[in-house]
Amino acid sequence: MKTKILMAGVxxxxxxxxxxxxxxxxxSIKHLKAPDDNADCYTCHQKVTPRIAQNWYESxxxxxxxxxxxxxxxxxxxxxxPFAVVPDAATVCRKCHEPAMKRMVxxxxxxxDCYTCHPFHQNSLHHxxxxxxxxxx
Amino acid sequence: xKVTRRDVLKTAAAASAMAAIxxxxxxxxxxxxxxxxEWVKSVCRFCGTGCGVMVGVKGGxxxxxxxxxxxxxxxxxxxxxxxxxxxxxxKERVTKPYIRKNGKLEPASWDEAMSLVTDKFKAAIKDHGxxxxxxxxxxxxxxxxxxxxxxxxxxxxxSNNVEGNPRLCMASAVGGYVTTFGKDEPCGSYTDIDNATCxxxxxxxxxxxxxxxxxxxxxxxxxxxxVKVIVVDxxxxxxxxxxxxxxxxxxxxxxxxxxxxAHVIINEELDNPRFHGKYCNFIVxxxxxxxxxxxxxxxxxxxxxxxxxxxxxxxxxxxxxRIAKMFAESSGTMSFWCMGLNQRIxxxxxxxxxxxxxxxxxxxxxxxxxxxxxxxxxxxxxxxxDTGSLCHLxxxxxxxxxxxxxxxxxKQWGIPAGTIAPKPGLHTIALWNAFSEGKVKAxxxxxxxxxxxxxxxxxxxxxxxxxxxxxxxxxxxMDAETVKYCDVLLPPAFWCEKRGTYGCSERRYSLLKKSVExxxxxxxxxxxxxxxxxxxxxxxxxxPFKEIDDVWNEWRMVSxxxxxxxxxxxxxxxxxxxxxLWPCPTExxxxxxxxxxxxxxxxxxxxxxxKYKFYGKKDNRAWIILRPYKGAAEEPDADYPMVxxxxxxxxxxxxxxxxxxxxxxxxxxxxxxxxxxxxxxxKAGIKNGDDVVLETRRDTMTFQAKVSDVCRPGLVFVPWxxxxxxxxxxxLNAFDAGSKQPEYxxxxxxxxxA
Numbered sequence: 001m002k003t004k005i006l007m008a009g010v011x012x013x014x015x016x017x018x019x020x021x022x023x024x025x026x027x028s029i030k031h032l033k034a035p036d037d038n039a040d041c042y043t044c045h046q047k048v049t050p051r052i053a054q055n056w057y058e059s060x061x062x063x064x065x066x067x068x069x070x071x072x073x074x075x076x077x078x079x080x081x082p083f084a085v086v087p088d089a090a091t092v093c094r095k096c097h098e099p100a101m102k103r104m105v106x107x108x109x110x111x112x113d114c115y116t117c118h119p120f121h122q123n124s125l126h127h128x129x130x131x132x133x134x135x136x137x
Numbered sequence: 138x139k140v141t142r143r144d145v146l147k148t149a150a151a152a153s154a155m156a157a158i159x160x161x162x163x164x165x166x167x168x169x170x171x172x173x174x175e176w177v178k179s180v181c182r183f184c185g186t187g188c189g190v191m192v193g194v195k196g197g198x199x200x201x202x203x204x205x206x207x208x209x210x211x212x213x214x215x216x217x218x219x220x221x222x223x224x225x226x227x228k229e230r231v232t233k234p235y236i237r238k239n240g241k242l243e244p245a246s247w248d249e250a251m252s253l254v255t256d257k258f259k260a261a262i263k264d265h266g267x268x269x270x271x272x273x274x275x276x277x278x279x280x281x282x283x284x285x286x287x288x289x290x291x292x293x294x295x296s297n298n299v300e301g302n303p304r305l306c307m308a309s310a311v312g313g314y315v316t317t318f319g320k321d322e323p324c325g326s327y328t329d330i331d332n333a334t335c336x337x338x339x340x341x342x343x344x345x346x347x348x349x350x351x352x353x354x355x356x357x358x359x360x361x362x363x364v365k366v367i368v369v370d371x372x373x374x375x376x377x378x379x380x381x382x383x384x385x386x387x388x389x390x391x392x393x394x395x396x397x398x399a400h401v402i403i404n405e406e407l408d409n410p411r412f413h414g415k416y417c418n419f420i421v422x423x424x425x426x427x428x429x430x431x432x433x434x435x436x437x438x439x440x441x442x443x444x445x446x447x448x449x450x451x452x453x454x455x456x457x458x459r460i461a462k463m464f465a466e467s468s469g470t471m472s473f474w475c476m477g478l479n480q481r482i483x484x485x486x487x488x489x490x491x492x493x494x495x496x497x498x499x500x501x502x503x504x505x506x507x508x509x510x511x512x513x514x515x516x517x518x519x520x521x522x523d524t525g526s527l528c529h530l531x532x533x534x535x536x537x538x539x540x541x542x543x544x545x546x547x548k549q550w551g552i553p554a555g556t557i558a559p560k561p562g563l564h565t566i567a568l569w570n571a572f573s574e575g576k577v578k579a580x581x582x583x584x585x586x587x588x589x590x591x592x593x594x595x596x597x598x599x600x601x602x603x604x605x606x607x608x609x610x611x612x613x614x615m616d617a618e619t620v621k622y623c624d625v626l627l628p629p630a631f632w633c634e635k636r637g638t639y640g641c642s643e644r645r646y647s648l649l650k651k652s653v654e655x656x657x658x659x660x661x662x663x664x665x666x667x668x669x670x671x672x673x674x675x676x677x678x679x680x681p682f683k684e685i686d687d688v689w690n691e692w693r694m695v696s697x698x699x700x701x702x703x704x705x706x707x708x709x710x711x712x713x714x715x716x717x718l719w720p721c722p723t724e725x726x727x728x729x730x731x732x733x734x735x736x737x738x739x740x741x742x743x744x745x746x747x748k749y750k751f752y753g754k755k756d757n758r759a760w761i762i763l764r765p766y767k768g769a770a771e772e773p774d775a776d777y778p779m780v781x782x783x784x785x786x787x788x789x790x791x792x793x794x795x796x797x798x799x800x801x802x803x804x805x806x807x808x809x810x811x812x813x814x815x816x817x818x819x820k821a822g823i824k825n826g827d828d829v830v831l832e833t834r835r836d837t838m839t840f841q842a843k844v845s846d847v848c849r850p851g852l853v854f855v856p857w858x859x860x861x862x863x864x865x866x867x868x869l870n871a872f873d874a875g876s877k878q879p880e881y882x883x884x885x886x887x888x889x890x891a
Contacts, residue, residue, distance in 0.1 A: 063344075
């Protein structure tokens with residue numbers, strides 16, 4: 001019994017610290033207040049986070065014009081998707097990738113967070129075609 | 138509760154992982170609270186790709202969507218499809234009927250609204266005859282709704298004035314297929330994408346207009362690097378990102394380019410004489426349907442040498458040679474086209490010319506080889522074209538002008554011979570002209586926004602203001618432009634609030650199950666049309682339907698005696714499967730991916746002597762029609778020296794009544810703009826973000842400039858979704874003589890810095 005109480009305590013403490021870390025992390029997300037009619041993330045992010053923007057542009061999502069807001073929402077929270085620097089796989093990725101997520105569970109027993117194995121801004125589509133893109137010339 | 142050491146470690150690890158990836162608590166909470174209780178099978182509400190979606194429902198509300206893994210889209214959605222739920226609960230939803238009184242829409246009961254509608258329609262028929270009433274429908278209405286409306290008007294009210302926005306979108310493709318093959322609709326399917334080794338994309342920005350199909354093309358290219366992609370477009374769009382050849386040309390000269398490709402193919406001996414000699418006729422004079430020989434075709438093409446066409450189109454002769462060779466030499470070439478060819482005064486001809494290339498080379502009827510027309514709306518290709526819900530058609534490819542077709546329908550419908558009027562009704566532009574002139578007195582508009590989508594729209598909105606005509610509109614959103622002009626506004630159930638079928642570009646029909654109850658007093662258009670028909674005293678034999686599934690079953694019966702044949706697509710089967718491609722003659726038939734080929738198409742006997750049978754033509758041969766180059770209706774000149782073209786952006790769809798309800802999409806492209814080439818901008822002193830005045834012979838408007846190299850010099854582009862900046866005030870309502878589809882894609886314009 002003592003062991004159980006101890007173990008429950010460890011779990012609770014870990015969770016508590018985790019939540020504090022999350023809150024701190026959430027608070028540390030800073031974003032310029034964009035005008036209400038501007039969700040063209042790419043234009044600004046080419047300048048402020050050029051590597052991420054270019055990675056997106058050259059990725060499958062970029063070629064297919066799956067734009068930032070589909071997964072990340074809107075930084076002022078006015079979007080229909082909750083804003084997140086790292087989108088929630090269970091709700092966001094699932095919209096399109098559920099078959100693959102289910103395969104991961106079935107084949108490898110991995111409850112997918114997706115990102116660990118698939119750095120999503122770096123999944124280029126046409127290795128040759130995009131070898132020709134500006135950043136790689 | 139037993140807590141194991143393993144559980145504790147797992148919980149701690151999960152918490153740490155959440156912290157590590159920085160997922161905010163609110164998001165986790167929201168995700169959990171929005172976890173659907175039920176997933177309901179449906180189809181995306183947007184383009185003609187027809188992606189299967191699963192609607193996530195909780196507490197009787199739509200909370201999310203995901204792709205249907207069993208439909209052709211294999212679970213993927215584009216950005217519009219993935220963001221649909223907020224549209225359903227828009228504050229702009231019309232949830233009760235309205236009647237216009239003293240210029241203002243006032244709430245009314247269903248009975249008051251429908252009584253007024255039927256009084257007006259009855260009075261119009263009594264005073265001016267049945268041709269004074271019309272139906273204007275939509276490629277977004279359900280198949281059953283389009284079929285029902287067409288039947289009510291043609292068999293119940295005696296009016297063939299049954300039209301809809303597919304006339305603005307797909308009519309030239311219909312004309313192209315019918316003239317070349319004798320039957321409408323594509324002969325291939327999306328599966329061909331996975332087998333093609335060359336993609337010929339002309340007049341289509343499929344990356345923005347059909348993103349999931351573009352994704353499949355891109356995937357095909359990724360998996361097989363030798364796959365070639367040719368993009369023929371005067372704009373260098375996102376689609377051109379995966380192109381091996383981007384062919385930029387002077388707008389309107391694509392007909393000459395297509396003939397030049399045929400010239401090269403024959404000159405290089407890359408044609409397939411075994412195929413075209415056995416399965417094709419060469420039609421040298423369309424009016425007399427005079428047949429000619431292959432030599433006549435060669436002679437006709439002498440005017441289209443690559444060098445001559447280079448002067449006309451601006452495309453280098455060697456590029457024309459290259460793309461012609463790519464087209465002909467590949468093991469399977471799949472062509473895609475859309476509004477760039479269809480919305481033209483020579484739209485049917487342009488369609489014929491693409492099919493000519495396939496017939497000339499035998500690039501047809503084998504996996505990966507097919508001419509494939511893309512559709513703009515979720516149910517235009519299917520529910521309107523197939524069910525004959527246009528002014529000259531009857532269901533399943535039958536024509537009103539043919540007595541035997543009318544008689545067949547009258548017999549199937551169990552109505553007296555001679556009930557269907559022998560004269561086709563007014564096509565869309567003629568119909569709205571007649572309405573604007575007060576000749577058509579009463580119009581029932583369903584699921585479309587003509588005050589925004591018609592070309593040269595000012596003349597039609599002026600017509601809608603008349604006091605001596607009457608328009609009833611079934612429209613889900615209060616801010617749709619046409620609401621400003623209607624006399625009665627009805628609240629329809631929207632998308633997942635009703636049940637029925639959509640048929641997409643590849644002849645695939647999928648069932649949309651009802652996911653949630655309609656908002657407020659909303660009713661499905663099926664209920665609205667049935668109520669209307671009963672109040673109009675339509676013969677009960679014409680409308681023997683208790684529920685929408687009864688309409689589907691009748692449509693299956695009506696199609697059965699034709700090459701369309703939906704017999705095997707029972708409701709029970711559609712409940713289980715995620716779409717079936719017609720023809721599907723029996724319940725155990727898997728559906729048809731390739732038409733006109735023995736062993737694939739159930740309309741061809743298995744022991745038929747030849748591999749191909751183009752059964753739409755009397756001698757079973759498809760037609761290679763000699764179509765000359767002809768320019769646009771309004772070419773640029775000294776006064777209006779540039780070309781204006783219109784189209785979509787990926788974020789918005791049609792008139793924006795739906796996509797503007799999604800915050801992300803609205804804010805991504807909040808207003809229309811004009812895309813100007815760098816050189817033209819320099820000449821006119823225009824910088825990025827400047828206000829630019831666009832002036833055509835119809836109207837003048839100001840847009841913010843986006844200066845880039847997307848448009849070729851001499852061309853400007855404006856997207857058409859924005860209700861506050863409606864580019865259709867400037868577009869032209871000239872139309873194709875055959876298909877009656879207007880030429881949205883080309884008109885003359887002049888621009889200057891504001």
